[in-house]
Amino acid sequence: MSSEDPVRFVDERLLEASTLKKVLRYVFPDHWSFMLGELALYSFVFLVLSGTYLAFFYTPDSALTTWQGPYEPLNGQRMTAAYASVLDIVFKTPGGNLVRQAHHWAANLFLFSIVVHACRAFFTGAFRKPREPIWMIGVLLVGLAMPEGYLGYSMIDDLLSGMGVAIGYAVGLSLPLIGGPLTVLFFGGPLPGADVLFSRFFILHVFVIPVLIAVLIGLHLALIVRAHHTQFPGPGRKEGNTVGSPLWPAYALRSMGLFAATCAILLLGGGLIQINPVWEWGPYHPYLSFNGAQPDWYVGWLIGALRIMPGFDVQVPGGDHTLVPNPFWGGALFPMLVLGGLLAYPWLEQRLRRDGAMHHLLDRPRDSPRRTALGAAALANLVTVELGGLTDRVFLALSIDYVAQIWILRVAFFVVPVIAYLITVRICRELKRREIHPLRGAPGTVVQRTPEGGFRVIDAAPFEENGSSEARVPEAKRRTLR
């Protein structure tokens, strides 16, 4: 190695200096909520790294074997080679349980940060032109991340994961017309499937879906770089610019700090907070199940949807031929409607508002009361459905009758979103009218004492009804806001 100047090295061989300059000066507007997408990205990196380590030890094979190991309750039990290899990771591989648990926590953080990031993008109107494709890619990422997580814990083949596989099998069977043959083909036969089933889960979980996710993340980021980041309105911030930290050096360091912090949280979680104790329930057999089985929260809403759906199969009159089995409604149609609605939303809003303009400055949630209320209604609906997945836990914890809970949720499914919509519209309009900040508190009224000893309100001038930015708040008020 020569002691060549590194910039010259890059300029001559890798990146032209003019391009390098642009990369280093790329501006990131500062707002805490813009970190959520990065958090998702870094969780994904962590998932790839920890997953690679686990893949060195995991055996995707459903052939039966007898496990020998230091955990007495399972020592000598018959189980699939897949489950035996997971127990080996937990009990025999140095650091294996740490990595397995950190991987599981990372999957939860990945989904969580994607969902909160999507909420941020929705409530601030970041999906508007020209970012509709970025939003749609994000929705596809949600649609991929959920089955990716599901496959991950389905490959373990303990009793909990086997019950999840059985439900997945039933949802597959329920797809109209093709569901039955296609699902049986994929499983290699009826439940519990052929010995190759876990090889098929494995290739999807460690290759097909992660590659798709990585490609979509790459596209998502490339399109963001092309459009530049959005920003909240503020002094000097216009539709035509971005104001914030350049990439080099402060932003890069802080972002790397976020990556390190993500790793730290996941490793501390993986080491100190137990998640999915795979040794607890023992191996899966189709004739076994236990009460209180809970999937991860990002699949819980599907369980909830399956549970609160009234019981009926669509049958040919006479009842000797089923057309649409029940799991289709909650397990397949409902999530497809949710994701489809999310994909279509930017285009729908454009059409409804007749708004074909470019938007680089973000709305605050209150600036668009109906959009915010619609989002709140959708979230309320999903939370209601998610509660359906918790009904058995609620029954155990609070002794609320199970049947009563289901009936309450069936009604709430329709009623709660309407209430959420109305309340949110009201809150947004009120916030807009008064220009107070719900977290920073009311600014109060500025009162002046007159030389005569009287008091005078000097700040009661009505604010612009459509004031969409803090920049439009009168100076005196803004001082108190900060």
Next chain:
Amino acid sequence: MRFLTRLLFLIGALRAGRPAASQSDGERDVDPREREIVSTPRAEWALVVLLIGAGLLAGAFAVLIAAWPNTQILGGTLGGAFLLLAAALILAGKRVVPQEVAVEERTIPAGGRARDEARELVTDGVEGVTRRKLIVAAAGVTGCGLLGAAALPITAWGPSAAQRIDSSPWRAGSVVVDERGEHITADDIELGSWLTGFPEGASVEDIGSPVVIVRVDPTTLDLPAGREGWAPEGLLAYSKICTHAGCAVSMYRYPLFKPRAPGPYAPGPALVCPCHFSTFDVQRGAPVVFGPAGRPLPQLPLRIGAGRRLEAAGPMSGSVGPAWWGVKRPLT
């Protein structure tokens, strides 16, 4: 990185066509640019300490994983190393390197002349081609063919499509055994208790195999027509695989007292699936009395054979397991 570069090139190329900034009212014309040198010796020393601490903890992890691989200690050391590293990087980013607020011009929308030229390039590409629609349609045929060719090999994945999804090994005369293969006799099941049975010689992993056997008071039986004699001494056998989503129906709700008021669901003994709480009334041939299942659990007719051991008196009354398009043809 190359992709990023190309995009930045593209952005650079498109800059020429950028229109003037769209809006400007007083406040927004403020120039927000600022740059501040913030480094202090104290901050730099703190950074050094944090970095060395992170290195030491990571080194400790490397030693421990060989010497004492305890999950909690390993997670604590490696997580701690990253925690210190995160603190170091954030400190460096906020208190050591120059703090700057910069302004970058946006390049979207590009538009203008470049867009018209690009559009021309696209249309020039099919200049002189007259049978465009026909060619597109022909390419569609190619696409469909290739798609079919790519998709159909998945038929090699599974058993022949003719295989029944719901095949069950139960036949008239199948002897009922438990999961260890030992015979189950009529006396093994008391009122209010239940057992899981399998057909002797069949795989216990087959979803057509497991049945739940319960005993109820024979006088309370109210089975559908045609099932006379299926429940000797009040012994009933139903497929253990839920007709909703394929979980094992492993909960048996056996009321020990009569409910004081009629509830929304049948008060009698019922089988309950723990996945989505489909509830099946065992006295009436397991119809769904609550929950999302769409059809009853198939019943296995029982008889009591030699030595009071339980045997199947016939095949299952219907398709076993979750439903699909076409299910519920009665088995013959």
